[in-house]
Amino acid sequence: MAGGVGSRFWPISTKKLPKQFHDMLGKGNTLIQQTFKRFESLIPSENIFIATNENYANLVQKQLPEIATKQIVLEPEMRNTAPCILLSALKIYKENPNAVIIIAPSDHWIENESEFLNNVSTAFDFCKKNNALFTLGITPNSPNTGYGYIQFKHSEDSIKKVINFTEKPNLEKAKEFLANGNYLWNAGIFVWSVKSILNSFKTHLPKMYDLFAGGNISYNTSSEKEFIKTNYKKSENISIDFGIMEKADNVFVLPVDFGWNDLGTWGSLYEKLPKDNQQNASIGADVIYRDSENNMLATQSGKKVVIQGLKDFIIVEKEDVLLICPKSNEQNIKEITQDVKNEFGDTYV
Secondary structure: OOOOOOHHHOOOOOOOOOHHHOOOOOOOOOHHHHHHHHHHOOOOHHHOOEEEEHHHHHHHHHHOOOOOHHHEEEEOOOOOHHHHHHHHHHHHHHHOOOOEEEEOOOOOEEOOHHHHHHHHHHHHHHHHHOOOEEEEEEOOOOOOOOOOEEEEOOOOOOOEEEEEEEOOOOHHHHHHHHHHOOEEEEEEEEEEEHHHHHHHHHHHOHHHHHHHHOOOOOOOOOOHHHHHHHHHHHOOOOOHHHHHHOOOOOEEEEEEOOOEEOOOOHHHHHHHOOOOOOOOEEEOOEEEEEOOEOOEEEEOOOOEEEEEOOEOEEEEEEOOEEEEEEHHHHHHHHHHHHHHHHHHOHHHO
């Protein structure tokens, strides 16, 4: 899934060039390129589909020239995750009704890729044999309030039955979850057979299923684009979590620990970057830090930068835009972009 805007990474991430198409970590590859290479070692490249907004079709083709046009599932409207997952599942079912699918965001950080792929293989094997909706749950290392949580039923089995999903909690509740010992972070990575997920849509989102199933004759043909253009905007705007996972009774989770980060904010990126002795992290700049600590600095110009007397700040420079924001207020960056749009127009967001 590569259709998001990543507005909390403004000003680097914009509607024209979202974060998944940037080399956010300074590794030489963009996030979507890293994600594609990760899966390519387990899944044939011709079986990897990219679901994205139609405005990003050229970006996907430019950054992933090895994939065919038919592998790019284009969304004409932003309708959250459930519609794009259903559309992709119907297209895959038409090619292979026995397929097992993994759904993953294009912009996550995974440190131990071999462990991740071992976990995915475990999930594939389970879903081949069972009518299951499967997710990978991250073993929490802190009472993080920025993630949703998955509660599972205690058992000796490595694969656990899911009791429920909980949206982002407050700090007190997050601490309670960790103390209970049967809660995991929801990473939004799902595995299931194509038959299982389509049956779940029939049961829990029947109107959406009927809408998209009306295009079965068109999928993977030249008439697909016209059907999607006409009907996609009619679908409900809902996530797969709300629409399916929180309602289904055949949900299972594998607790995992492969060094995961959703890279949702500048603060989460800061956690993954190398730091100096004062815990400052820098991308794309030569920096002198004087009496400064715990800062996150990113530029796209290779500037020489001097920071004096600053603590716990995010400083980001992109062309003719400069953001200076306390790390404690990073969740406000999404709202800041609206102020920028109101004051300066769409050009900068």
